[in-house]
Amino acid sequence: MMLLFLKMLAVINVLTLCSSLIALVAFALMTLKNQIESLTSVFQTKICVQHMCSITHHGCDHFCINIPGSYVCKCKHGYILDSNQRRCSIQDLCETEKHECEHICVNTPGSYVCQCYDGYELEEDGKNCFIVDYCALNNQGCQHECINTEDSYYCQCHKGFVLNPDKKTCKRPDHCALQNHGCQQECVSIDESYFCQCKQGFTLNPDKRTCKRINICSLGKHGCQHECVSTEESYLCKCQTGYTLNRDGKTCRRIDYCAEFNHGCEQLCLNTRESYICQCSEGFIINDDLKTCARADYCLLNDHGCEHLCVNTGTSYTCQCIEGYVLHSDGKTCKHIDLCKLVDHGCEHLCDSDGESYVCKCHEGFILNKDRRTCRNQEICKSIDHGCEHICVNNNNSYVCECHEGFILWNDGKTCKRCNEGPIDLVFVIDGSKSLGENNFEIVKEFVLGILDSLTISPRAARVGLLQYSSQVRTEFTLKQFNTAKDMKKAVTQIKYMGKGSMTGLALKQMTERSFTEAEGARRISANVPRVSVLFTDGRAQDDVSEWAVKAKQSGITIYAIGIGKSIEKELQAIASDPAEKHIFYAQEFKAMEEITEKLQKRICEDLKDYQETTNQLHAMNLLSEEPETSTLAITDVLSCSNFAVHHKYLFKEKQLWTKASANPSDDKKDLCNLHRENYDDE
Secondary structure: OHHHHHHHHHHHHHHHHHHHHHHHHHHHOOOOOHHHHHHHHHHHHHHOOOOHHHHOOOOOOOEEEEEOOEEEEEOOOOEEEOOOOOOEEEOOHHHHOOOOOOOEEEEEOOEEEEEOOOOEEEOOOOOOEEEOOHHHOHHHHOOOEEEEOOOOEEEEOOOOOEEOOOOOOEEOOOHHHHOOOOOOOEEEEOOOOEEEEOOOOEEEOOOOOOEEEOOHHHHOOOOOOOEEEEOOOOEEEEOOOOEEEOOOOOOEEEOOHHHHOOOOOOOEEEEOOOOEEEEOOOOEEEOOOOOOEEEOOHHHHOOOOOOOEEEEOOOOEEEEOOOOEEEOOOOOOEEEOOHHHOOOOOOOOEEEEOOOOEEEEOOOOEEEOOOOOOEEEOOHHHHOOOOOOOEEEEEOOEEEEEOOOOOEEOOOOOOEEOOOOOOEEEEEEEEOEOOOOHHHHHHHHHHHHHHHHOOOEOOOOEEEEEEEEOOOEEEEEOOOOOOOHHHHHHHHHOOOOOOEOOOHHHHHHHHHHHHOOHHHOOOOHHHOOOEEEEEEEOOOOOOOOHHHHHHHHHOOEEEEEEEEOOOOHHHHHHHOOOOHHHHEEEEOOHHHHHHHHHHHHHHHHHHHHHHHHHHHHHHHOOOOOOOOOOOEEEEEEEEEOOOOEEEEEEEEEOOOOOOOOOOOHHHHHHHHHHHHHHHHHHO
């Protein structure tokens, strides 16, 4: 028993010792963490007796600690046992201790930490808080101003600016987009408003909204050598015809057409203002292709003045005389062997030798009698019944009939007709080129005056206009400019000779497009008044004539083509109306102009006669309406006497007609016949 007691006592002592040791270790390691408590449990298991934590369902939340005959639950550091002595919960040190946190105390296992409200940061003491300056870090990228908030920041712009969508950069507000600015070209926003401005090359008007172009050329600072042309944004320099712009864009140089183009000239190329021309060496002339050359026939090219014969000599010519004649000292005229000095010719007035024979001639005003030697007075008009209606003019061995001013000689060569009573719109187109010369230009003016003499100039009858052309076309007067022949003739005599190129096609264009318009005095087409153009030229045109000649004729204009010179027949045919034989008058010398004038007067008169017949037919068919204008009525009565007739013509305006009654018409007729016979005898 004693032994058993001693054994039990020994066990109790051992247990007591173990318990004491365990309590001592637990007390010493109370502040240690989980690892130490685990070691305690292991230590109990290894050293001590089997503990209750292993054999029972202790239900401890954290740790189970054996005690003699039982166990206790323990919690991890920072936790405390609940009232059931098994569950653990975090120990609220913020409640149980004086934490001194300025803002917020936050429990942690076995301790606590201080935290700050949003927008604040903890100071180094771990307890107090200070406001966070978010803007301190590089102004947070704000272009202008950075503004702190409780928990963040925001960017703000200076006055007159607004924040961009990136919330950092700033821009001026676009006042131009926010309102109807009214600027014609460009609107520019400024701090609190806007202003209008113009594009380059424009300047602002006084209304501060609209723009006007700056005419840099008019400022005189362009530096252009020839011409300055304003453009949308600035200006550019332009050269005159025949020149091209240099690389500096301001100065000009003459175009060397011969060098820059394949001119094809056989011998010589000569630059002109707008192009080039081919020329030939001495002794050659240019062919019709205007490029190749042929040996010159100087006798044909020059007014050689040889009285008889002209002979080419390679580079010039010489004059020769026909058989029976010898050359005078002037080298041009010829004189024959004067047989009149060698024989007794018996001529009453003059003896004329032709080298092989001689003939008798009479002084001016005389004609040769049948004996071929004596002479008699040449006044044939007084010696024969010439039959001329107006005027008889002696002409060497014969006579010619002429008419008073305003009349033209009819086809029988004796009677005269007035052709100027019908209406006509007539436009002269006369050549004023350099090849014509001033003297010949005066002849052309006389030709125009001659045609005017055959017309009655008035708004109701003949309306006449005149163009002169050279390198350009000049309107000397329009169809409505003059109402009297006197004023019109004066204007013709005062026309100045242009004396340059020969742009016939350009003249036809202006005549077609402008001269026969109502604006320049032409009567409307429905009035059925003849539209006639008389074109005069002395050489080939420098431009195309066919296009506008065709258009003119298609528009109802009758064209008479008058040509003086060589090699222009084809051009005249292209210009004139059909049939060509009635509308072309051509000669090689200006001395034929008088004859052409007479022929053209008759032709125009015939056209007016045809027009009058057509007009009468249209009136009879009620196809032509009367114009609401004052009309002139011409009445001619014929006084028939025993051996002559007297024609009287009376002109009346509108209805101002009157008649004279005679009690004895036969007596009146007899008296009038006697009166006219006396007047005729006096002449």
